[in-house]
Amino acid sequence: MALPPLFDPIVNAPKWQKMVLGLMGVVALVVAAYFFLISPIEVQISALTAEHESLQRELVESRRIVADLARFRREIAELEKHIEVIKEKLPSEKEMPTLYRTLSDAAYQAGLGVALFQPREPKVTDYFNEIPITLNAEGGYHQLGDFYERVAAFPRVVNVVDWRLTGLGKGRATVKADLTLATYVYRPVGSPPAPKPPAPGAQPAPARQ
Numbered sequence: 001m002a003l004p005p006l007f008d009p010i011v012n013a014p015k016w017q018k019m020v021l022g023l024m025g026v027v028a029l030v031v032a033a034y035f036f037l038i039s040p041i042e043v044q045i046s047a048l049t050a051e052h053e054s055l056q057r058e059l060v061e062s063r064r065i066v067a068d069l070a071r072f073r074r075e076i077a078e079l080e081k082h083i084e085v086i087k088e089k090l091p092s093e094k095e096m097p098t099l100y101r102t103l104s105d106a107a108y109q110a111g112l113g114v115a116l117f118q119p120r121e122p123k124v125t126d127y128f129n130e131i132p133i134t135l136n137a138e139g140g141y142h143q144l145g146d147f148y149e150r151v152a153a154f155p156r157v158v159n160v161v162d163w164r165l166t167g168l169g170k171g172r173a174t175v176k177a178d179l180t181l182a183t184y185v186y187r188p189v190g191s192p193p194a195p196k197p198p199a200p201g202a203q204p205a206p207a208r209q
Helices: 005-011 015-089 093-109 141-152
Strands: 113-119 128-140 158-167 174-186
Touching: 093 113, 093 128, 093 141, 093 174, 128 141, 141 158, 141 174
Parallel strands: none
Antiparallel strands: 113 128, 128 174, 158 174
């Protein structure tokens, strides 16, 4: 089959020109194949590589979070155990009247003359209420030391947070003790305020022996 006259210059061209034209045709095919076939594939490969790297980073971060979460859970469990131990040493609100009577009894049993025993307004914090107790008493140093020992032996936490001792005359071993005691009631976050203490001047009745 004869080629159209349009291709006569190519058919009749010298051999080296035909080789050049053939080479140019091959280059054109390679360029067209790159732009229409290979280039889109490379773009997809780049996108998939970037996505893979992103997923790898997310996987590493997720594993770190899981490890931290396990550690946080262990720490929370330890804190909960610690809180339970503390709660066992803190009086509950229902135990407060009994604790007041026990404190007052301890002062009388130590031989102190109690002039004032007055719980004050609680200091509210996130986890517990600190209840200050004013105690004014008179007695000897040994009696005061006996009272401290009795308070230290309580199963519930009661601290002496402030004190002032005043001697009552020369040659007398009696002192006036102005003490501030404090006990603590566990208070879960969001719980209502603690009940108000007894009216000023009120003293708990001594427990029966």
